[in-house]
Amino acid sequence: MPTPPESSDAPSEVALSPGRRRAFTAVLVLLPVLFFVLLEAGLRLGGYGEDYPLFVPVDGADSLLVPNREVAKRYFATSATVPTPNPDIFRSEKAEGTFRILAQGGSSAAGYPFYRGASFPQVLATRLRLAYPGREIEVVNTAMAAVNSYTLLDLADEVIAQDPDVVVIYAGHNEFYGVLGAASTESLGRWPALVRTYLRLRRFRTVQLVRGVVGSLAALGSERTPVGRPPSNTLMARMIGEQNVPFGGEIYEAGRRQFEENLDLLLARYAEAGVPVYISTLASNEHDQRPFISALGEGTDSTAFVAAAQAGIDAYEGGRPADALPLLEQATTLDTLAADPHYVLGFVYETLDRPDEARAAFQRARDLDALRFRAPEAFSDFIRAAAARHGAHLVDGEAAFRAASPGGIVGRRLMLEHLHPNLTGYSVLADAFFDAFVADGLLGGTPEPTPPGRLVRLVTPMDSLAGRIRVAQLTAGWPFRPEEAQPVRLDTSRTPRYVAELAQAVIAGSSWLPAADSLAGLYERDGRVRDALVTRRAILQGYPFLPGSWSRLASLELTRAQQSGQSDRLPYVAGLFQEALARDPDHVPALAVLGAMALQAGDRAAAMRFLERAHAVAPDTPQVLYNLSGAYLQEGRRGEAAALAERLVQMQPDNPQYRALLGGTGATR
Incomplete structure (x- = not known):
């Protein structure tokens, strides 16, 4: 039977030309790309997400930079609060002749629990300034608690962009529980290449959105404390995702692999950029910290x-x-x-x-120890090998700690708890870096003899006490045992109550500079000159660009020289005031005192130069008016002297000293 013809109403297959087929395929491919482009643009226009650069301008001073307090938000997805780096302020344009040190690492490199002047980079810088008095030494410490090699590698290009003369690294303890670590609550898995790819893509707002959603879901799922773990408010305890990490097991090997891969890439990047790197082996408390978790292997009887x-x-x-x-x-x-x-x-x-x-x-x-807060010896071995492979300079910090410990076993003589050095320990580490710098001739020239770090470190009593309080808070909870707690017992006969109040305020988030300035003033009021000097010098170390840092230290040094009759220290004092003027030529406190010192030394010409500048800037400063009037009187310029004395009497009519000066000018009132 013949097949009936197809109906003319049936659809016929239309063949696409090659050009149209390619166009159709391109549209199919580009549609999802276009979707993500539009999503990315919309998120940016809507203000979603942040870049969190490593360095940001100082408020009100665009010529200065400071490590960004929020930079760790790049890495933490579920934590409401994140660790912050030390606020080391430095020039955005490096001055000629400046030797700039950039530091990387975790909490031990940051100087926990004292921070600032206790950190080994700052102790190192203090020794370098004494050894090379003609050089300006800058320290920029980017280290933070709870970060590891992922963070160091991610920030390396921004470190290089600041033209460091050397990068110093002390890192390796946080590879398991630091952010993105192999056993951390803030983990993205145990494949280093995948995590590094995520960090490269993280600047896209779409990626931040996905990470935020995943982080929120993870946070909802982790509201309850894991079984077997008492609640704790410390960041250290909150970062633990997997408590039991047996030596040589899968997670252990993942942490080791991530450290080795990231460190290799980090040192290679610095070598390619021509930046010298000094990297240290690791030390921790072996003698006086019992293992947190002692776990049996499978199949053990x-x-x-x-x-x-x-x-x-x-x-x-x-x-x-x-x-x-x-x-x-x-x-x-x-x-x-x-x-x-x-x-x-x-x-x-x-x-x-x-x-x-x-x-x-x-x-x-x-x-x-299956609770892996302390890096195993294998990490120091790899640091040695990686340094040799990439031309980095090895600093054997572990050997320095052992040399300073009884029997070569590191314990509480140098450590606060399980791995953070005490003040002496940080000085030992700083000295190891200093010796390496000098041995290599890194700064050139012959260094002046300098005392060891423990004798020159600049740590205020407020920061020392704040450190003890932080350690007490850390050791009061899990994973520390009750017998390992270190409560603070304040001896008020040696430590004034106001030191404790200021320390607590700083821990609670108060700004360090006003607190330190208040502390120095209280010490000066109480006649505690040594403590006041340490505090003033610590302020100067952190804020050398502020003229007030120099002039307040100079004023204290001047008072000490006058009280002790050490006139030979007056040139040193004058130099400090001149440093204040180098930062601000119109800094009235420095101009006023330099004028007074010149007047006392019989140099009326210099005295009037300083005092007239001060008077032009601040015409109603009593001490300036008084000294300038006296200088004019000595020069025989009675009319000008009388005018200034008259102004003083108008300001303080009952001041007999001012009235006597007015009378001395021959003027009547």
């Missing part, structure tokens, strides 16, 4: 292990170290991952006067 370990511990605590030794060694054989037996073994070896074995046991206990 837990009954036999616990019996041997407990018997060994009991023997040691019972004063029988020789009996404890074989039992604890047996326990470490029964389970190769448990940290506690190695820790107690360290004390046993120490008691038996076997220091090398003690040091190895304490180090092994630290490396096996």
Whole structure:
């Protein structure tokens, strides 16, 4: 039967020309691209998201830059508060002859819990200024708590853009629990390449939107404290996503891999830019910090292990170290991952006067601690290898800590708790960098002899006490045990109450500069000259561009020289006032005192130059009027002297000194 013809109403297939087919395909491809372009544009127009640059201009002074207090918001998606870098202010245009140090790292590089003058970069700079008095030394510390190698690498180009003469790095403790770390609550997974790609794309508002949504959902899912973890308000505790990270396990290897890859890329980037890098090995408290978590390996005969370990511990605590030794060694054989037996073994070896074995046991206990706040020795080994591979300069900070510790075992002599140095420890680290700089001739020339860092560091009593308070807050909660808490006991006979009040205010967020200035004034009022000098010098270290930093220190030094009769210090004092004038030629306090000093020295011409400038800027300053009137009188310019004296009497009619000056000019009133 013949097939009927197709109806003319049936649709016919239309063949697309090659050109139209390509156009159609292009439209299909471009539609999602166009969608994201429009979304990105809309988000930007709507003001969504931020770039969070590393450096921002100082309010009211566009020629100065400061690390951005909000830069860590690039990385934290679920935390309401983020860590901040030290507010080290520096010139946006580096002055000729300036030696600029840029620092990178985590909380130990930032100087936690004291910050500012306690940080090893600032102690290093203080020594360098004494060793090279003709050089201007700048320090810009970008280190922050709870950040790791991802952050250092992400910020490297912005560091390079500031033309550093050297970059100093102390980092590696935060690879597991720092932001984006392998076991952190603020993690994006354990694939370093993926995380680095995200950080490169993060400047797009669309990516920030997705990350914000994911972060909000993650925050909703993490409102309850994880099982087995007591609640804590510390950033340190909040960053822990995975408590148990066994040595050599999957997460451990992920953290090690992320550190090695990122550090390699970081040092390669600085080498390509021609920026010298000095990077240190790592130290932590091995002797006096018991492992936070001692976890058994899979397949361990837990009954036999616990019996041997407990018997060994009991023997040691019972004063029988020789009996404890074989039992604890047996326990470490029964389970190769448990940290506690190695820790107690360290004390046993120490008691038996076997220091090398003690040091190895304490180090092994630290490396096996499954709560990974302290970097294992493998990280320092990789720092050594990476530095050699990329031409970076190795600073063996770990060796410096060991050399300053009994038996070469780092403990509370240099550490506050598990890994943050105390003031002496930060000085040891600074000295290690200083020695490396000098040995390499980094600044050129021959340095002047300088005292060690512990004798020149500039830490105010307020900052020292604030550090003790922060450590007390840190150790009061998980993961520290009750016996590891470090409460603050204030000796008010040695530390005035106002120091504690100012320290608490700074911890609560008050601005440091007004607090330090108030502290110095209170010390001056109470005659505590040494404490006042330390505070004034610390202010000058942080704010050398402010003329008041120089003139207030100079005034204090002048008072001390006058009270002690040390006239040989007057040229030094005059130099400080001149430094204030170099920052502001119209700085009245410096002009007034320099005029008075010149008048007292018999140099009336210089005195009148200073005093006339001060009078032109601030015509009603009593001390300027008084001294300038006296200078005019000595020069025989009675009419001008009388006019100024008359103004003084108008201002303070009952002041006998002013009335006597007026009478001395021959004027009558």
